[in-house]
Each structure stands twice: as structure tokens, then as C-alpha cells.
Amino acid sequence: MSTAESxxxxxxxxxxxxxxxxxxxxxxxxxxxxxxRNLEVLxxxxxxxEFDLRVSDDSEVALGLAHxxxxxxxxxxxxxxGLDGLALCRQIKADAQLGYVPIVLITxxxxxxxxxRGLEAGADEFISKPFEAVxxxxxxxxxxxxxxxxxxxxxxxxxxxxxxxxxxxxxSAAIRELQAGDRLKSEFIANVSHELRxxxxxxxxxxxxxxxxxxxxxxxxxxxxxxxxxxAVDQLERLVADIVDFGDTHADTVRPQALAVNRLCGAxxxxxxxxxxxxxSTIDLQIDPGLPEVWADEDAIVRALRHLLDNALKFGPPKxxxxxxxxxxxxxxxxSVRDRGPxxxxxxxVRIFEPFYQIDGSETRAVGGMGLGLALVRRVLDxxxxxxxxxxxxxxxxxxxxxxPLAVDQM
Numbered sequence: 001m002s003t004a005e006s007x008x009x010x011x012x013x014x015x016x017x018x019x020x021x022x023x024x025x026x027x028x029x030x031x032x033x034x035x036x037r038n039l040e041v042l043x044x045x046x047x048x049x050e051f052d053l054r055v056s057d058d059s060e061v062a063l064g065l066a067h068x069x070x071x072x073x074x075x076x077x078x079x080x081x082g083l084d085g086l087a088l089c090r091q092i093k094a095d096a097q098l099g100y101v102p103i104v105l106i107t108x109x110x111x112x113x114x115x116x117r118g119l120e121a122g123a124d125e126f127i128s129k130p131f132e133a134v135x136x137x138x139x140x141x142x143x144x145x146x147x148x149x150x151x152x153x154x155x156x157x158x159x160x161x162x163x164x165x166x167x168x169x170x171x172s173a174a175i176r177e178l179q180a181g182d183r184l185k186s187e188f189i190a191n192v193s194h195e196l197r198x199x200x201x202x203x204x205x206x207x208x209x210x211x212x213x214x215x216x217x218x219x220x221x222x223x224x225x226x227x228x229x230x231x232a233v234d235q236l237e238r239l240v241a242d243i244v245d246f247g248d249t250h251a252d253t254v255r256p257q258a259l260a261v262n263r264l265c266g267a268x269x270x271x272x273x274x275x276x277x278x279x280x281s282t283i284d285l286q287i288d289p290g291l292p293e294v295w296a297d298e299d300a301i302v303r304a305l306r307h308l309l310d311n312a313l314k315f316g317p318p319k320x321x322x323x324x325x326x327x328x329x330x331x332x333x334x335x336s337v338r339d340r341g342p343x344x345x346x347x348x349x350v351r352i353f354e355p356f357y358q359i360d361g362s363e364t365r366a367v368g369g370m371g372l373g374l375a376l377v378r379r380v381l382d383x384x385x386x387x388x389x390x391x392x393x394x395x396x397x398x399x400x401x402x403x404x405p406l407a408v409d410q411m
Contacts (some may be wrong), residue, residue: 026052027144029070032062032088033077033106038160040152045141046134059083063091066098067394073380078107078118081388083402086121093122093192100150102143106131123179168266204233234274240337254297258407261291261326262299268305275310283309286325294333298386301404305335307373308400312339329403336401339385343394353388 029051031042037054046053054069056062059080066074074092078085085105092098102124107114114124125139209215211226218226269283276283305324312322317338323338344352353374381388381402392398 028071030071034080057290072147183260196398258293267302271306272309293407295407295410309335316341332405338399340397344392
């Protein structure tokens with residue numbers, strides 16, 4: 001027979017047993033009985049090397065011995081002078097360090113009433129006197145395995161808790177860093193915007209004076225050049241305003257009030273009027289008659305609608321109509337902006353609301369801008385605790401819509 005054939009398969013191990021080849025510490029047992037002979041019988045039954053037995057004939061000092069020995073199993077006699085086994089069992093189960101140590105009551109009492117009293121005291125097992133040594137060893141081994149499994153689980157849970165605490169601390173530190181970064185970004189945006197606005201104001205004023213002839217007569221070529229410069233200044237002014245608005249818009253800055261829907265839509269259409277004029281396009285208002293007032297911050301919502309209209313005009317073909325509609329719904333009033341543009345691919349419809357994101361991010365993209373318009377719209381609506389949705393099919397345009405609550409429901 002070959003060497004491989006003569007080898008025996010590894011013995012199966014039970015849960016709580018040590019892996020093959022790894023010795024486990026002896027099973028620590030504490031036995032408490034006021035009769036010395038009973039303790040001697042227990043010592044004879046648990047003489048195997050796998051057991052580490054400590055005994056006590058004084059129930060009053062057994063609790064301290066249990067703390068010192070940290071047993072896997074405790075064997076208690078029930079009938080003892082002074083502090084009997086049931087009282088000691090209750091004390092052990094109430095102890096935070098010992099409460100999960102299995103307790104076996106060794107008793108000559110056999111009635112169901114006596115066993116019920118033992119269970120109420122917290123006992124885990126019962127062995128009747130006289131007992132068989134084999135039965136005692138089997139019970140002790142089983143309970144010790146349970147105790148070891150509990151200890152392993154508790155240690156594992158403690159390790160997990162420590163990891164969670166450490167990970168939570170790391171995440172908290174990361175959040176603080178992000179918040180600090182957001183503060184720095186907001187301060188940077190505010191400072192840069194302020195520094196840009198001052199020279200931009202001077203440039204715009206000078207271009208306006210030149211274009212109006214206040215600084216002297218102009219040739220036709222100069223007039224056309226100043227018109228281009230004026231449009232560029234206006235675009236730059238809008239970009240600076242978008243940056244400022246994006247940095248300043250949050251829940252604490254909105255001041256909701258009762259507002260007429262016609263007023264909001266009209267103001268938004270006027271704000272986007274110059275963009276429509278440059279494209280040769282028109283803005284068609286479709287407002288249901290008799291709409292109730294809505295609850296919103298006027299400047300913020302007008303700004304959001306203006307950005308939606310600008311977006312529709314910018315991405316749609318020139319000389320077409322975009323629609324701003326307002327309709328009654330069960331929950332309030334729905335505002336929607338619809339265009340005839342190229343539409344938005346499904347995988348892009350979530351990302352378009354991210355700051356600085358452009359569907360066409362190439363250097364040769366046909367449409368300019370910083371990608372803040374839709375991000376600003378979502379930030380405005382987030383500050384109102386309102387969501388925004390988009391419906392689009394590539395090649396068939398897009399519709400953006402959101403709903404504002406009725407003012408009557410907020411008062």
C-alpha cells in the first residue's frame with residue numbers, strides 16, 4: 001500500500017473546537033458544593049487533561065473565585081447552607097463579567113417545580129444526583145463549546161465595533177475636510193467674482209459710451225466691433241452672475257412667499273428675452289387661467305426658470321419657439337420648459353445637473369458656457385425642497401419640469 005493510501009482522512013471538528021493540529025486551552029470549570037465528598041467525586045470525573053477544575057466548599061467566596069478563574073462552565077450544588085445554589089446562580093447571572101457563563105445545577109431535587117425555580121434563577125442545565133461521569137463530561141464539553149463560541153462572537157463583534165468607530169472617525173474627518181473645502185471654494189468664488197465685477201463694470205460702461213457715440217463719432221466698422229464687444233461683455237457678466245448665484249444659493253438664503261404664477265413666468269420670459277432675440281427665437285407662455293398662488297422665493301425661481309429657458313434656447317436650433325408652461329396638479333403648480341433641441345441621451349439625463357458638466361465636453365463644442373445653469377437650477381429647487389425632472393428623446397427635444405406647492409397650503 002502506498003503512503004498516500006495509508007493516510008487517514010482528517011477528523012471532523014465541531015463548531016467551537018480548535019483547528020486540527022492547534023491545541024486549545026483546557027476547559028476551565030468551577031465546582032461549588034459544601035460537601036467535600038461531592039467535590040472529590042467531581043474531581044475524579046473531570047481528571048482528564050482537557051479540564052482545569054477549581055473547587056470551593058464555600059458559596060460565599062465562590063463569586064470571587066469565579067472572577068479569578070473565569071470559568072467556561074460552573075457546577076453548582078443547589079442545597080447549601082447560607083447562600084444556596086439558586087441564590088448564587090442569580091448573583092452570577094447578574095454579574096456583567098460572568099453573566100454568560102453556563103451554569104449546571106447538580107441536585108437531588110427532581111420535581112418540575114424545583115427545576116422551574118432553577119430556570120428562573122438562570123440555570124442552563126441540570127444534572128441529577130447520582131450522576132454518570134460520562135454524562136457530566138459530555139454536558140461540560142457541550143456547554144464549554146457554547147461559551148467559547150459566544151466569546152469568539154463577542155470578540156468578533158468588539159473588533160467590528162472598533163473598526164466601525166475608526167471608520168466613522170475617518171469619515172467624519174473626511175467630511176470636515178470636504179466642508180472646509182466647500183467653505184474655501186465659496187470664499188474663493190465670492191472673492192474672484194467681486195474682483196471680476198469691478199473691472200467688468202468699467203469695461204461695460206466704456207463700451208456703452210463708445211457704442212452710444214458719447215466719446216466721439218464712430219465708423220461703421222467700429223460700431224460693428226463695439227456691438228461684438230458689448231455682447232461679449234454681457235455674456236461675461238452673466239457668467240460672473242451665475243458663479244455668484246451658484247455659490248450663494250442654499251436653503252438658508254431663500255425667502256418663500258405667496259407669488260402669482262403669471263408674475264413668475266413673465267419675469268422669467270423677460271429675463272431670457274435677450275437670449276431669445278440673439279437666436280431669433282420666441283418664448284411662448286402657456287399658463288392655465290385661474291392658477292392659485294405658489295409658495296416660493298421670487299428671485300430664486302425666476303432665476304431657475306430663466307436658466308431653463310436659456311438652456312432651451314442655447315441647445316435648440318435658431319429661429320424656433322420654446323415653451324414655458326404652468327399647469328395645475330394635485331400637489332401644486334407644475335412649471336415646464338420644452339424645446340426642440342437635439343434631446344438628451346438617457347445616460348446623460350442624471351449627470352446634466354452636476355456642476356460644470358457638459359454633454360459635449362470637447363474643446364470644439366458648439367455651445368459655450370461653464371455648465372452651471374442646470375446645476376444652479378437644481379440647487380435653487382433643492383433649497384425649496386423641490387425636485388426637478390427631465391423627459392427627453394434624442395432628436396425630439398427635451399422637457400424640464402418641477403412643481404411648487406400652493407401658498408394656501410403653507411400658511
